[in-house]
Amino acid sequence: MFKKAVKDHPGGTSKPLQSNFLRANTVIPSKPAQPQSVGVKRKIDLTNGGESTLGSLHSSVYFDENDFDDDLDLDIDEPIALNIPSATSTTYAQKPDPVTYPTIDLTSPDSPEPLSAPANKPQSDIAYPDLPPASQEQAAPPSSMQYPWSSSPPSHFQPPPKPRTLPWLKEAKEEPLQEKKSNLVTPKRSKPAEPWNKSASAIKEEQKELRREYKKSQKADGAPKQRDNGKVAKVFLSDEQLHVVEAVVDHGKSIFFTGSAGTGKSVLMREIIKKLREKFKREPDRVAVTASTGLAACNIEGVTLHSFAGIGLGKEAVPELVKKIKKNQKARNRWLRTKVLIIDEVSMVDGDLFDKLEEIARRIRNNGRAFGGIQLVVTGDFFQLPPVPEGHGREARFSFAAATWNTTIQHTILLTHVFRQKDPEFASMLNEMRLGKISPKTIDAFRKLSRPLDFHDALEATELFPTRAEVENANSQRMSRLSGEVMTFHAVDSGTIQDPQHREKLLSNCMAPMAIHLKKGAQVMLIKNMEDTLVNGSIGRVVAFMDESTFDCYKDNEGVFVAGGNDNEEDAALRARKKLKPLAHKEGGVTVTRKWPLVSFVQPDGTERHLLCQPEAWKIELPNGEVQAQRQQVPLILAWALSIHKAQGQTLHRVKVDLGRVFEKGQAYVALSRATSQAGLQVMRFEPRKVMVHPKVTEFYSNLVSITQVIQSKKKKTGGADDFEDEL
Numbered sequence: 143m144f145k146k147a148v149k150d151h152p153g154g155t156s157k158p159l160q161s162n163f164l165r166a167n168t169v170i171p172s173k174p175a176q177p178q179s180v181g182v183k184r185k186i187d188l189t190n191g192g193e194s195t196l197g198s199l200h201s202s203v204y205f206d207e208n209d210f211d212d213d214l215d216l217d218i219d220e221p222i223a224l225n226i227p228s229a230t231s232t233t234y235a236q237k238p239d240p241v242t243y244p245t246i247d248l249t250s251p252d253s254p255e256p257l258s259a260p261a262n263k264p265q266s267d268i269a270y271p272d273l274p275p276a277s278q279e280q281a282a283p284p285s286s287m288q289y290p291w292s293s294s295p296p297s298h299f300q301p302p303p304k305p306r307t308l309p310w311l312k313e314a315k316e317e318p319l320q321e322k323k324s325n326l327v328t329p330k331r332s333k334p335a336e337p338w339n340k341s342a343s344a345i346k347e348e349q350k351e352l353r354r355e356y357k358k359s360q361k362a363d364g365a366p367k368q369r370d371n372g373k374v375a376k377v378f379l380s381d382e383q384l385h386v387v388e389a390v391v392d393h394g395k396s397i398f399f400t401g402s403a404g405t406g407k408s409v410l411m412r413e414i415i416k417k418l419r420e421k422f423k424r425e426p427d428r429v430a431v432t433a434s435t436g437l438a439a440c441n442i443e444g445v446t447l448h449s450f451a452g453i454g455l456g457k458e459a460v461p462e463l464v465k466k467i468k469k470n471q472k473a474r475n476r477w478l479r480t481k482v483l484i485i486d487e488v489s490m491v492d493g494d495l496f497d498k499l500e501e502i503a504r505r506i507r508n509n510g511r512a513f514g515g516i517q518l519v520v521t522g523d524f525f526q527l528p529p530v531p532e533g534h535g536r537e538a539r540f541s542f543a544a545a546t547w548n549t550t551i552q553h554t555i556l557l558t559h560v561f562r563q564k565d566p567e568f569a570s571m572l573n574e575m576r577l578g579k580i581s582p583k584t585i586d587a588f589r590k591l592s593r594p595l596d597f598h599d600a601l602e603a604t605e606l607f608p609t610r611a612e613v614e615n616a617n618s619q620r621m622s623r624l625s626g627e628v629m630t631f632h633a634v635d636s637g638t639i640q641d642p643q644h645r646e647k648l649l650s651n652c653m654a655p656m657a658i659h660l661k662k663g664a665q666v667m668l669i670k671n672m673e674d675t676l677v678n679g680s681i682g683r684v685v686a687f688m689d690e691s692t693f694d695c696y697k698d699n700e701g702v703f704v705a706g707g708n709d710n711e712e713d714a715a716l717r718a719r720k721k722l723k724p725l726a727h728k729e730g731g732v733t734v735t736r737k738w739p740l741v742s743f744v745q746p747d748g749t750e751r752h753l754l755c756q757p758e759a760w761k762i763e764l765p766n767g768e769v770q771a772q773r774q775q776v777p778l779i780l781a782w783a784l785s786i787h788k789a790q791g792q793t794l795h796r797v798k799v800d801l802g803r804v805f806e807k808g809q810a811y812v813a814l815s816r817a818t819s820q821a822g823l824q825v826m827r828f829e830p831r832k833v834m835v836h837p838k839v840t841e842f843y844s845n846l847v848s849i850t851q852v853i854q855s856k857k858k859k860t861g862g863a864d865d866f867e868d869e870l
């Protein structure tokens with residue numbers, strides 16, 4: 143049975159509610175321009191080293207004007223002055239905003255009532271903001287308004303009829319709140335004038351056609367399949383992760399799951415997407431896979447949120463955006479057909495954009511429920527990359543501060559088990575860094591990591607840089623030191639977008655470059671999951687270039703080649719070719735084939751694996767299966783150096799970071815948290831002041847508790863039974 147990450151908050155009955163409280167959620171919203179007045183906060187287990195790491199902040203993101211998928215500029219060229227007023231940012235040394243932690247420490251085994259409110263408080267531990275009661279006559283404020291924020295119609299501000307708890311299995315008994323309101327907020331249908339209001343049979347017919355097209359495209363697509371290719375070992379999800387899958391797939395909940403770097407958010411999201419695709423296998427366009435940036439979208443074979451929405455840059459007011467979408471049949475259909483909307487790397491989604499999309503969804507779908515009834519599955523870590531400010535001196539709003547965040551997201555789940563760093567001491571150091579509260583002991587420990595790494599093989603640590611220019615410079619310097627022929631591999635691009643420039647722009651966000659120049663000896667990173675131990679992020683060295691049949695022969699006779707002398711792989715390949723020639727003649731002639739890089743990867747256990755890196759495919763795919771753009775390229779990039787933007791999401795065994803170069807919030811934490819161990823991390827110029835945390839993010843996370851804590855506290859209350867559903 144699914145257990146919620148946090149206790150639901152019963153709604154107050156005497157005070158008016160604002161939209162944020164209409165749904166059970168874990169986050170106690172703050173009230174801008176007012177001091178924090180939350181009565182009781184639940185505390186994350188910050189003391190639990192390695193179990194819950196928090197982080198710091200970030201670099202800028204923006205969406206390109208034409209395709210909204212271009213995030214090349216995230217590999218920053220120039221240090222950018224922070225647009226965040228100093229009052230809102232804090233360094234490691236400063237305490238974040240005064241935060242009143244609960245009188246009961248959830249992490250303490252002695253806490254008598256871990257999740258209950260203090261005696262002098264009413265049942266609810268939420269301090270409800272003093273907003274005036276919403277009235278029917280009130281016009282809905284524009285979505286761009288900061289506060290009282292909501293672009294929702296006034297009905298969204300109505301309090302629930304009774305304290306809402308929404309446990310999964312009780313839900314059937316409860317009246318769906320949003321349903322009741324829908325007649326208040328759903329715009330009147332005017333069928334004849336609105337061709338997008340198609341009849342059910344017309345939509346069915348359209349979907350049949352879509353399915354046919356999708357099947358056709360699947361068959362016609364000869365590109366190597368990444369999904370379900372059986373090459374990569376099955377992931378065994380942890381209990382925490384399984385709870386999320388259950389809530390999303392079985393219970394259809396709108397969920398935000400979060401956690402520090404390395405808690406398996408991406409692994410979990412891939413699993414959820416797989417499961418949802420199985421659930422909707424007859425209607426693939428029901429699941430929309432999106433992410434905030436082009437790179438993140440490309441990593442999960444989706445599109446950017448802007449692209450999905452069909453809103454261009456999305457700067458206009460909602461009515462104009464709705465008009466724009468209605469004129470674009472494909473975009474309109476996407477909105478109408480989507481049942482589940484996935485948003486990855488949500489920390490970079492602007493709060494205003496979130497509100498606009500929520501309103502657009504309700505309007506286009508003629509459905510007054512939150513997000514027009516679309517289930518949202520959202521993930522990200524707000525301690526990593528923030529949304530980019532739009533200019534005009536306006537600070538970007540985090541999406542958790544969006545007016546409609548809490549009416550949309552039913553449950554927030556905090557993942558606490560860190561998979562990436564197995565050493566609890568290291569995980570705890572990163573945890574402190576994430577929180578922006580670094581102890582002298584941890585500062586010392588990080589400073590000790592300035593020594594060179596001690597590995598005795600040909601692989602060097604990958605150096606992470608904040609700017610693209612530094613990366614290109616470092617990689618090309620290393621390349622020029624190698625002798626030997628340069629082999630260039632050009633990508634083959636295709637897709638439904640015919641305009642080559644537009645397509646190229648979309649594909650420029652892929653990890654795979656349009657052309658890659660390699661030499662024997664080049665250090666490279668694998669950018670696709672190939673096998674259990676050969677995964678996205680594996681680092682290796684090019685040892686030869688050979689064609690497939692030579693490689694087969696090389697593979698089959700590796701022992702003979704190795705026994706044949708001390709020569710290198712190139713010579714071995716030569717011998718293999720010689721061996722192959724007569725064989726080929728026997729079969730009726732030699733076929734001239736292309737040579738691909740043969741790469742020797744060092745696996746986590748120190749052993750070597752050779753892989754002939756033949757082209758793989760990257761797709762930008764719409765929910766209906768239409769592949770807008772596809773790139774086929776060898777799955778490698780140069781890896782002596784990598785930008786922090788491109789390293790985001792990666793797991794690296796050998797990393798070198800010079801914090802003196804880091805200038806943006808989040809860069810330090812993102813960079814250091816790529817490493818799997820202290821032995822594999824070199825940190826130069828460690829300065830605690832480089833580690834900055836946004837107080838709003840600290841506040842947001844301080845109101846979350848981990849699912850494990852909730853289960854434990856409930857167990858205590860129920861004398862061991864881990865079922866706390868009846869208490870919710």
Ligand SMILES: Nc1ncnc2c1ncn2[C@@H]1O[C@H](COP(=O)(O)OP(=O)(O)OP(=O)(O)O)[C@@H](O)[C@H]1O
Nearest residue numbers: 378379380403404405406407408409561562791793
């Ligand atoms: N259930 C699991 N079992 C074993 N390993 C796991 C599991 N979940 C994740 N991992 C491993 O942990 C590492 C980090 O996972 P992942 O990249 O999904 O974390 P993340 O939360 O997305 O981190 P980031 O915030 O840095 O992107 C990866 O090497 C991944 O293979």
Ligand SMILES: [Mg+2]
Nearest residue numbers: 407408409791
């Ligand atoms: Mg990730």
